[in-house]
Amino acid sequence: MKYIDEYRDPHAARRLAQAIAETTTRPWNIMEVCGGQTHAIIRFGLDEMLPREITLIHGPGCPVCVTPIEIIDKAVIIASRPDVIFCSFGDMLRVPGSQKDLFTVKSEGGDVRVVYSPMDAVALARKHPRQQVVFFAIGFETTAPANAMAVAQAARLGIENFSVLMSHVLVPPAICAVLDSPLNRVQAFLAAGHVCTITGTSEYGPIAEQYRVPIVVTGFEPLDVLGGVLKCVKQLEAGRCEVENEYARSVRPEGNKPALRQMKEVFRRVPRKWRGIGEIADSGLALQQRYADYDADRRFGVEQITAEEPAECIAGEVLQGHKRPYECPAFGTRCVPERPLGAPMISAEGACAAYYRYRRRATGQN
Amino acid sequence: MDDPRPDDVDFGCPVPLGNHANLQMAHGGGGRLMQRLIEEMFLPAFADDGSQEKTVPHDSAVLAVGGARLAFTTDSFVVSPLFFPGGDIGELAVYGTVNDLAMAGAKPVALSAGFILEEGLPMETLRRVVASMRKAAREVGVRIVTGDTKVVDRGKGDGIYINTAGVGVVPEGIDVSPNQVACGDAILLSGDLGRHAIAIMSVREGLAFEGALQSDCASLAGLVEAMLAAGSDIHCLRDLTRGGLASALNEIAHHARVGIELHEAAIAVAEPVAGACELLGLDPLYAANEGRLVAFVPVEAVDRVLQIMRGHPAAPQPAVIGTVTAEHVGLVELRGLLGGGRVVDLLSGEQMPRIC
Numbered sequence: 154m155k156y157i158d159e160y161r162d163p164h165a166a167r168r169l170a171q172a173i174a175e176t177t178t179r180p181w182n183i184m185e186v187c188g189g190q191t192h193a194i195i196r197f198g199l200d201e202m203l204p205r206e207i208t209l210i211h212g213p214g215c216p217v218c219v220t221p222i223e224i225i226d227k228a229v230i231i232a233s234r235p236d237v238i239f240c241s242f243g244d245m246l247r248v249p250g251s252q253k254d255l256f257t258v259k260s261e262g263g264d265v266r267v268v269y270s271p272m273d274a275v276a277l278a279r280k281h282p283r284q285q286v287v288f289f290a291i292g293f294e295t296t297a298p299a300n301a302m303a304v305a306q307a308a309r310l311g312i313e314n315f316s317v318l319m320s321h322v323l324v325p326p327a328i329c330a331v332l333d334s335p336l337n338r339v340q341a342f343l344a345a346g347h348v349c350t351i352t353g354t355s356e357y358g359p360i361a362e363q364y365r366v367p368i369v370v371t372g373f374e375p376l377d378v379l380g381g382v383l384k385c386v387k388q389l390e391a392g393r394c395e396v397e398n399e400y401a402r403s404v405r406p407e408g409n410k411p412a413l414r415q416m417k418e419v420f421r422r423v424p425r426k427w428r429g430i431g432e433i434a435d436s437g438l439a440l441q442q443r444y445a446d447y448d449a450d451r452r453f454g455v456e457q458i459t460a461e462e463p464a465e466c467i468a469g470e471v472l473q474g475h476k477r478p479y480e481c482p483a484f485g486t487r488c489v490p491e492r493p494l495g496a497p498m499i500s501a502e503g504a505c506a507a508y509y510r511y512r513r514r515a516t517g518q519n
Numbered sequence: 520m521d522d523p524r525p526d527d528v529d530f531g532c533p534v535p536l537g538n539h540a541n542l543q544m545a546h547g548g549g550g551r552l553m554q555r556l557i558e559e560m561f562l563p564a565f566a567d568d569g570s571q572e573k574t575v576p577h578d579s580a581v582l583a584v585g586g587a588r589l590a591f592t593t594d595s596f597v598v599s600p601l602f603f604p605g606g607d608i609g610e611l612a613v614y615g616t617v618n619d620l621a622m623a624g625a626k627p628v629a630l631s632a633g634f635i636l637e638e639g640l641p642m643e644t645l646r647r648v649v650a651s652m653r654k655a656a657r658e659v660g661v662r663i664v665t666g667d668t669k670v671v672d673r674g675k676g677d678g679i680y681i682n683t684a685g686v687g688v689v690p691e692g693i694d695v696s697p698n699q700v701a702c703g704d705a706i707l708l709s710g711d712l713g714r715h716a717i718a719i720m721s722v723r724e725g726l727a728f729e730g731a732l733q734s735d736c737a738s739l740a741g742l743v744e745a746m747l748a749a750g751s752d753i754h755c756l757r758d759l760t761r762g763g764l765a766s767a768l769n770e771i772a773h774h775a776r777v778g779i780e781l782h783e784a785a786i787a788v789a790e791p792v793a794g795a796c797e798l799l800g801l802d803p804l805y806a807a808n809e810g811r812l813v814a815f816v817p818v819e820a821v822d823r824v825l826q827i828m829r830g831h832p833a834a835p836q837p838a839v840i841g842t843v844t845a846e847h848v849g850l851v852e853l854r855g856l857l858g859g860g861r862v863v864d865l866l867s868g869e870q871m872p873r874i875c
Binding site (some may be wrong): 156166259 | 551856
């Protein structure tokens with residue numbers, strides 16, 4: 154398959170691993186920001202190809218994982234209403250709220266539907282004018298443009314029975330939050346390639362400069378990740394801290410301008426709570442005032458809902474790279490994909506799910 | 520990595536059914552929740568009559584009746600849409616049950632057909648499905664000998680649901696079951712993975728993929744008959760349906776108390792399927808098939824069985840994809856293209872497309 158097979162070539166991967174080993178002279182901690190990268194690392198065993206000195210730390214870049222529990226609770230309340238068709242990307246349905254998840258709402262009679270695009274939700278709203286159609290707008294900068302477009306289109310077409318439950322988050326403030334933590338041990342970042350495809354790389358220069366960390370924009374295939382690690386190690390060993398682009402086949406420095414325009418038209422930056430981490434300034438997106446009518450929070454009066462996360466779940470520490478999933482006492486016992494304590498155990502991009510799915514050994518020798 | 524990993528973790532922690540007050544879609548998804556439902560709800564109720572040995576779940580039950588051994592199985596079909604590229608619900612209802620009989624080494628004899636029909640269904644649609652069942656049954660050489668019809672109110676069904684049950688005769692000397700799986704057995708796969716899942720998805724979700732991908736929906740009875748007729752020593756057969764290769768092998772590893780090693784490079788996935796799976800974030804190892812089987816075969820019989828499979832149209836791309844081992848009992852491990860190993864676990868329910 155073009156653009157896939159050549160980035161999974163075993164010989165090229167071994168050459169890159171060799172180059173990393175030859176460049177490395179001392180221990181370095183590198184964080185891959187995106188959960189998609191975490192899964193590639195674990196699935197292909199990329200961490201096992203690296204020299205012992207290199208530690209990959211899994212970052213907060215899983216949109217499902219960082220969605221705060223109270224937003225799940227809001228989704229559950231809205232989706233349980235008989236007048237609502239609640240649309241979501243499939244991954245969100247298994248995430249536990251304080252009481253239940255959206256799959257449970259569905260099994261209790263709620264009209265919860267999996268969609269592949271926010272435009273599908275707009276189409277549903279047109280088709281069912283007597284129902285309220287709510288789209289669960291989550292994700293990083295990657296999904297934000299399409300979600301913005303859905304709101305703009307609903308407004309243009311005068312579709313009043315459509316609204317969005319907003320839980321959009323942004324990567325650069327999360328990187329700063331990781332770096333600001335007193336427990337931080339991350340020395341370089343593999344930035345998320347798909348996010349940068351939208352945003353470009355301009356926001357990362359000031360971070361690299363201010364915190365003196367290398368940031369390498371990296372893709373999701375084995376050779377992308379290994380190439381990103383090599384660039385990080387070269388910078389670390391040379392004492393450089395720059396923004397480099399290892400994913401140039403997708404990422405332009407200026408990003409995707411029409412997508413950015415669409416986001417700006419519909420969204421504004423707000424402080425946002427991250428599950429397990431807490432509130433991060435300017436790290437979220439909310440609707441601009443002129444689109445406030447499309448805010449499901451407001452429409453269904455759920456703005457005031459708050460909730461506490463299960464104390465046993467250490468998702469916050471996992472998402473910030475302070476702990477590894479298997480260092481959690483509940484991992485694999487009281488927390489399994491069928492009965493998760495936190496979202497990282499169920500999301501397709503969650504670090505706990507990656508370890509549970511791919512690294513479970515009867516003998517535990519790995 | 521030199522991180523210490525726990526070796527005393529109890530991964531077998533059962534999920535009490537009490538966790539779910541209501542049935543969820545995942546209880547029918549072919550994954551862990553369905554396995555638990557069967558093991559904790561159905562088997563204790565039905566398999567504990569004191570007369571039987573511990574039941575090892577298989578595609579068909581094999582019953583000794585008056586000196587003969589009969590294979591008996593049932594399956595229900597709720598596919599939407601009713602007609603899809605490469606097949607329809609009628610064909611599926613015949614082939615699915617026939618294949619389950621074949622996996623016990625049985626020669627299919629007769630089927631029942633139960634129809635649950637929705638008020639308002641166009642008669643022409645039903646006619647097409649019935650004609651398709653007739654054609655499929657003739658092709659396989661099995662008779663549809665009894666049936667039932669129910670009509671439900673509009674909105675209470677998806678047009679047509681079909682249940683078929685089947686009986687077959689297990690020839691003397693044939694014992695194909697998970698009990699027979701032995702360490703060292705080679706695992707043979709009859710063709711590429713995921714065609715049915717992606718063909719259905721392409722029409723159901725309105726996802727347009729390049730190329731007209733057809734479901735692999737087909738009878739495996741002829742293939743199995745040929746494999747067994749040559750006197751080949753075949754330990755176990757399993758057709759890959761919902762849940763895909765990964766779920767089928769996990770079930771066998773679990774019930775036969777063996778470990779399974781797979782080689783990713785040997786597992787064929789057609790380019791359009793691989794592309795669609797990449798795009799949606801799905802793993803072809805878990806994608807549904809309707810015309811593929813795995814065979815567990817002792818090493819000395821591998822060449823012979825492969826040769827028979829190569830000559831048969833129902834095995835378009837036969838290959839040895841792995842082996843049975845005494846290590847990591849109950850787990851399926853995949854040796855990846857880059858040399859790293861990973862566990863191929865049973866999913867909780869169905870696969871969900873990723874977000875970004």
